[in-house]
Amino acid sequence: MLVNQLQILQVWEGREACRGRARAGRSTRRVSPRLAGQPPTAGGALGIACGACCFQRSPWQMPQLSTQHLRGREELHLAHLVLSFITMGYLWQEGEEGTVKVLPQNLAVPFWEVSQALGLPPILSHTDFVLANWRRKNPNRNLDTIISLPGGESLRGFILVTLLVEKAAVPGIKVGYRRAPRTPMGWSLLAASPCYQPPRGHSLPDFHVFPLSWKDNPAMPDGLIYEGVSDEPMAYSGGSAAQSTILHAFDELLGIRHTAFLHRMRDYMPPPHRAFVEEIHRAPSLKQHVLSSGDARLCTAFNRCISALAEFRSYHITIVTKYITVAAAKAKAGQADPGDRAGPSAVKPPSALEAKGTGGSHIFSFLKSVRDTTREGMISA
Ligand code: HEM
Numbered sequence: 005m006l007v008n009q010l011q012i013l014q015v016w017e018g019r020e021a022c023r024g025r026a027r028a029g030r031s032t033r034r035v036s037p038r039l040a041g042q043p044p045t046a047g048g049a050l051g052i053a054c055g056a057c058c059f060q061r062s063p064w065q066m067p068q069l070s071t072q073h074l075r076g077r078e079e080l081h082l083a084h085l086v087l088s089f090i091t092m093g094y095l096w097q098e099g100e101e102g103t104v105k106v107l108p109q110n111l112a113v114p115f116w117e118v119s120q121a122l123g124l125p126p127i128l129s130h131t132d133f134v135l136a137n138w139r140r141k142n143p144n145r146n147l148d149t150i151i152s153l154p155g156g157e158s159l160r161g162f163i164l165v166t167l168l169v170e171k172a173a174v175p176g177i178k179v180g181y182r183r184a185p186r187t188p189m190g191w192s193l194l195a196a197s198p199c200y201q202p203p204r205g206h207s208l209p210d211f212h213v214f215p216l217s218w219k220d221n222p223a224m225p226d227g228l229i230y231e232g233v234s235d236e237p238m239a240y241s242g243g244s245a246a247q248s249t250i251l252h253a254f255d256e257l258l259g260i261r262h263t264a265f266l267h268r269m270r271d272y273m274p275p276p277h278r279a280f281v282e283e284i285h286r287a288p289s290l291k292q293h294v295l296s297s298g299d300a301r302l303c304t305a306f307n308r309c310i311s312a313l314a315e316f317r318s319y320h321i322t323i324v325t326k327y328i329t330v331a332a333a334k335a336k337a338g339q340a341d342p343g344d345r346a347g348p349s350a351v352k353p354p355s356a357l358e359a360k361g362t363g364g365s366h367i368f369s370f371l372k373s374v375r376d377t378t379r380e381g382m383i384s385a
Pocket residue numbers: 165166169170200208209243244245246247248251317320323324327328367370371374375
C-alpha cells in the first residue's frame with residue numbers, strides 16, 4: 005500500500021480509520037501489543053484518536069511511506085505531525101524501559117525527508133505538538149486537537165491551553181515587531197497568564213509520556229538510529245514550550261539574554277520563526293533607544309513589559325510546581341486521572357520531572373534563573 009498525501013490527510017481526519025474499524029467491526033487497540041505478546045505496531049499502542057488503525061502493523065512490516073506527493077507547507081506539517089506521533093508511539097509504548105534503539109527505515113526515511121523539507125528535526129517538537137495540532141470542531145465551534153496521546157482530557161487541555169497562550173501573545177508580537185515603544189506587549193502577556201489555568205473540568209496533565217527526548221536521556225544514552233538515513237545514532241530533544249517562538253521574540257525585543265539551553269531550543273523552531281527571532285536580535289536595541297530618549301514614560305512602559313514577562317514566568321513556575329507535586333503525590337497513591345484511560349501506571353511522572361530526592365530542583369533552578377534574568381532586564385531609576 006502506498007500511503008500518499010490523501011491517505012495521510014485521511015489519517016489526520018480519522019475518517020479512514022473510523023470507516024476501517026466499522027468495516028472490520030473492531031475497536032481501536034489501546035493496549036501495548038508488545039505487552040500483549042504481539043509485535044509492536046506503529047500507532048496502535050498510542051491510542052491515537054485519529055487513524056492509528058491505518059498503522060496497526062509494525063513499522064518493520066509497514067510499506068515505506070512516500071513523501072513525493074506532499075505539496076505545500078500545510079501538508080508537510082501535517083505529515084510531520086502524524087509521523088512524529090507514530091514514532092513516539094513506537095518508541096515509548098512501554099514507557100521508559102526497554103526503549104528501542106533503531107527507528108525502522110519505513111518510518112525513519114519519510115520522517116527524515118519531511119523534516120528536511122520543513123527544516124525541522126525528526127522528532128515531535130512544540131511545532132507539531134501545539135502549533136500544527138489543532139482544528140476547529142466545526143466552523144463555529146471550539147478548538148480541538150488533531151492528535152492526542154494517552155493522558156486523557158487533561159493532555160488535550162494542556163495542548164489547547166498552550167495554543168491559547170500562543171494566540172494571546174499575537175498582539176504583543178505584532179506591536180513588538182513594529183518596535184513601537186508604547187507596546188501593549190505587557191498586556192498581551194498578562195492576558196496570556198490566565199490561559200495557564202486548566203480549562204474547567206480538566207485537571208493538571210499527567211505527562212507520563214514526557215520527556216520524549218533522545219538527547220541527554222539515560223533511557224537512550226546514544227540517541228536513536230534512523231535506519232536508512234544514517235548508521236550513526238542521532239540525538240534530539242523532545243518537544244517543550246521552551247521551543248515556542250513567542251517568549252524568545254519577547255526576550256530579544258527587551259534585550260534579555262538567556263542560557264545556552266534556550267538558545268539551542270531555537271533549532272527546533274520552523275526556520276521562518278528562527279529567522280524572525282534572529283531579525284529582532286540584529287535590530288537596534290529597544291532598551292538603548294528607551295535609555296537614550298531620557299523619557300520617563302518610556303522607561304516605565306519598558307519596565308512594565310519586563311514585569312509582565314517576569315510575572316508570566318513566576319506563574320509558570322507555580323504551575324510546574326503544582327504539576328510535579330500533584331503528579332508525584334498521585335503516583336505515590338497509585339491514582340489515575342479519571343480522564344486517563346491508560347491506568348494507574350500512567351500517572352507516574354517522567355523521570356526527568358520526578359522528585360527523585362532533588363524535588364525536581366534542577367528544573368526549578370533553571371526556571372527561576374530564567375525568571376531572575378528577565379527581572380535583571382529592568383531599567384533602574
Ligand atoms: C503543567 C503544565 C506545564 C509544565 C509541567 C511545564 C514544564 C516545563 C518545564 C519542565 C520546563 C523546563 C524546560 C524543559 O524541560 O523543556 C518548561 C519550560 C518552559 N515552559 Fe512550561 N510547562 C507547562 C506549561 C507551559 C505552558 C502552558 C506554557 C505556555 C507557553 C509554557 C511555557 C514554557 C516556556 C516558555 C518555557 C521555557 C522557559 C522560559 O522561557 O521561561 N509551559 N516548562
